[in-house]
Amino acid sequence: MLFSSIPGHAQLKEHLIEMANANRVGHALLFWGDEGVGALALALALAQQMVCSAKKERLACGTCPKCNKMQKLIHPDLHFAVPVNSVKPSDKNPVTNHYGDVWRKALSDNPYMSEHQWYDALGIDNKSGNISVHEADAILKKLSYKAFEGDCKFMIVWLPERMNVQAANTLLKILEEPSFGTHFFLVSEHPEQLLPTIRSRCQSIRVNPILKEEMVPALAKELNISVEEAEVVARLSGGSWGRARSVSNLSEQQEEVVRYAHALINCCVEKRLFTVIQWSEEAAGFGRERQRQLIQYILELLRNIHIEHLKVHQVSCVPPAEIAQLRLWAARLPNSFFSEAANALNEALADIDRNVNAKMTFFSVALRLFYGCLSN
Numbered sequence: 148m149l150f151s152s153i154p155g156h157a158q159l160k161e162h163l164i165e166m167a168n169a170n171r172v173g174h175a176l177l178f179w180g181d182e183g184v185g186a187l188a189l190a191l192a193l194a195q196q197m198v199c200s201a202k203k204e205r206l207a208c209g210t211c212p213k214c215n216k217m218q219k220l221i222h223p224d225l226h227f228a229v230p231v232n233s234v235k236p237s238d239k240n241p242v243t244n245h246y247g248d249v250w251r252k253a254l255s256d257n258p259y260m261s262e263h264q265w266y267d268a269l270g271i272d273n274k275s276g277n278i279s280v281h282e283a284d285a286i287l288k289k290l291s292y293k294a295f296e297g298d299c300k301f302m303i304v305w306l307p308e309r310m311n312v313q314a315a316n317t318l319l320k321i322l323e324e325p326s327f328g329t330h331f332f333l334v335s336e337h338p339e340q341l342l343p344t345i346r347s348r349c350q351s352i353r354v355n356p357i358l359k360e361e362m363v364p365a366l367a368k369e370l371n372i373s374v375e376e377a378e379v380v381a382r383l384s385g386g387s388w389g390r391a392r393s394v395s396n397l398s399e400q401q402e403e404v405v406r407y408a409h410a411l412i413n414c415c416v417e418k419r420l421f422t423v424i425q426w427s428e429e430a431a432g433f434g435r436e437r438q439r440q441l442i443q444y445i446l447e448l449l450r451n452i453h454i455e456h457l458k459v460h461q462v463s464c465v466p467p468a469e470i471a472q473l474r475l476w477a478a479r480l481p482n483s484f485f486s487e488a489a490n491a492l493n494e495a496l497a498d499i500d501r502n503v504n505a506k507m508t509f510f511s512v513a514l515r516l517f518y519g520c521l522s523n
Contacts, residue, residue: 148188148191148192148195148217148218148258149192149195149206149207149209149218150163150164150189150192150196150206150207151206152192153185153188153189153192154185154357154361154362154365154366154369154388155185155357155358155361155362155365155388156185156189156354156355156357156361157361159189159352159354159355160189160192163189163192163193163196163352164196164205164206166193167193167196167197168196168202168205172193172197172330173330173349173350174322174325174329174330174331175322175325175330175331175333175348175349175350176190176193176330176331176332176333176349176350176352177333177335177338177341177346177349177350177351177352178190178332178333178334178335178352178354179334179335179336179338179351179352179353179354180336180353180354180355180356181336181356181385181386181387182261182262182336182387182389182390183259183260183261183384183387183388183389183390183391183392184354184355184356184357184386184387184388184389185258185259185354185357185388186334186335186336186352186354187254187258187259187303187305187334188258188259189352189354190303190332190334191217191258191303192207193332194217194225194299194301194303194330194332195207195213195214195217195218197299197330198213198214198217198222198224198296198297198299199211199213199214200212200213200297201214213296213297219251219255220251220254220255221251222296223295223296224294224295224296224297224299224300224301225300225301225303226286226289226290226300226301226302226303227243227247227250227302227303227304227305228242228243228278228282228283228285228286228302228303228304228305229243229250229265229276229278229304229305229306230262230265230275230276230277230278230305230306230309231243231245231246231269231271231276231277231278231282232269232271232274232275232276232277233271233274234246234269234270234271240279240281241279241281242279242281242282242285243282243285244285246269249268249269250265252268253265253268253269257389257392259387259388259389259392260389261389262276262306262336262436263436263437263439263440266436271436274434274435274436275309275435275436275439275500276306276309277309277310277311278304278306278307278309278310278311278314279311279313279314280311280313280314280317282310282314283310283313283314283315283317283318284317286302286304286317286318286321287317287321289302290302290321290325290326290329291326294328298327298328299328299330300328300329300330301330301332302329302330302331302332303332303334304318304331304332304333304334305334306334306335306336307333307334307335307341307345308335308336308337308338308340308341310341315341315342315345316342318345319342319344319345319348322345322348322349323348331349333345333349338351355386356385356386356387357386357387357388358386359378359381359382359386362377362381362384362386362388362391363377363378363381364377366380366381366391370392404437404440404441404444405444407426407429407430407441408441408444408445408448409448409472410426411423411426411430411445411513411516412445412448412449412452412476412516414426414517415516415517415519415520416476416479416480416520418517418520418521420517423513423514423516423517424510424513424514426513427506427509427510427512427513427514428506428509428510430509430513431505431506431508431509431510432505433505435499435502435505438499438505438508438509439496439499439500442492442495442496442499442512443496445492446489446492446493449485449488449489449492451473452473452476452477452480452485453477453485455470455473455474455476455477456477456478456480456482456485479520480520481519481520483519484516484519484520487515487519488515488516488519491511491512491515491516491519492512494512495508495509495511495512
């Protein structure tokens with residue numbers, strides 16, 4: 148991954164390039180930002196910048212043998228640890244190496260992929276991934292060897308918040324006493340979920356949403372659309388390149404999530420209790436990751452309805468074609484509904500993560516949203 152191929156983040160990219168060229172990259176960096184903003188792509192670009200042996204005008208050349216291996220994700224000193232789970236019942240103690248080919252293909256196809264997209268590629272849509280103590284032991288083993296090419300070796304841990312306690316404590320030990328030339332790049336969307344002792348040992352690299360003035364021309368070029376269309380996509384994406392790529396090309400599964408979210412709001416607004424209960428039973432049958440995706444989308448949908456309810460249209464991030472429907476819902480929902488609904492949905496997300504019975508979780512959240520509408 149070359150810095151030049153990453154849209155946006157001009158100042159941050161320059162900062163990382165200076166760090167690499169001055170040999171000032173610490174042994175542990177924590178890249179953190181919202182889903183799809185480019186934190187993983189930046190971590191990969193920094194690693195390639197550090198190993199390139201034929202830099203041109205301060206930048207990695209992209210053509211030397213080391214760059215070629217980095218871009219194909221097959222450099223012997225580039226290692227990954229990512230959330231995984233058993234694809235088949237026979238898969239015991241799954242670790243990243245078991246699914247290395249799947250990971251490299253998914254990452255090559257889309258370095259801005261979401262956690263859900265990774266689970267879809269892995270084929271565990273009905274389960275959540277995690278980084279187990281077996282993965283932590285595999286990390287220790289990989290890093291016990293000397294670097295094959297040069298002095299640096301890299302361990303990129305994607306979504307380290309998916310580590311269980313045992314894995315986090317094992318990783319903490321090696322972060323405290325890393326071997327020479329080892330660089331940990333942790334790439335997180337929720338750094339607050341990491342152990343404070345891990346965060347304190349990492350240099351924090353905040354990856355902000357891409358600025359609109361940087362995103363619009365890049366989107367117009369990549370998607371072959373007009374500047375006006377690119378501006379709409381940029382607003383919808385909230386500065387996330389990964390989200391921008393999928394805005395105009397919803398997959399069948401994403402369309403299902405949108406359909407179910409709209410159905411729930413409609414049933415609540417129209418006070419159809421039996422249909423709301425039926426909705427909860429159907430949604431409970433989704434896989435865990437699809438359940439999480441559905442709740443997160445409903446939260447985003449209610450945010451946009453609330454914006455219309457408050458009539459602060461200047462911060463709206465929805466296509467013009469959808470505004471009429473949002474305004475109809477907004478006119479029929481009471482002020483008190485939105486905070487109660489947000490609490491119910493956030494509690495449902497926590498219940499999904501704790502593996503609470505799905506029927507209870509969705510029955511509860513559906514009823515709370517239904518009765519929240521009755522006060523209007």
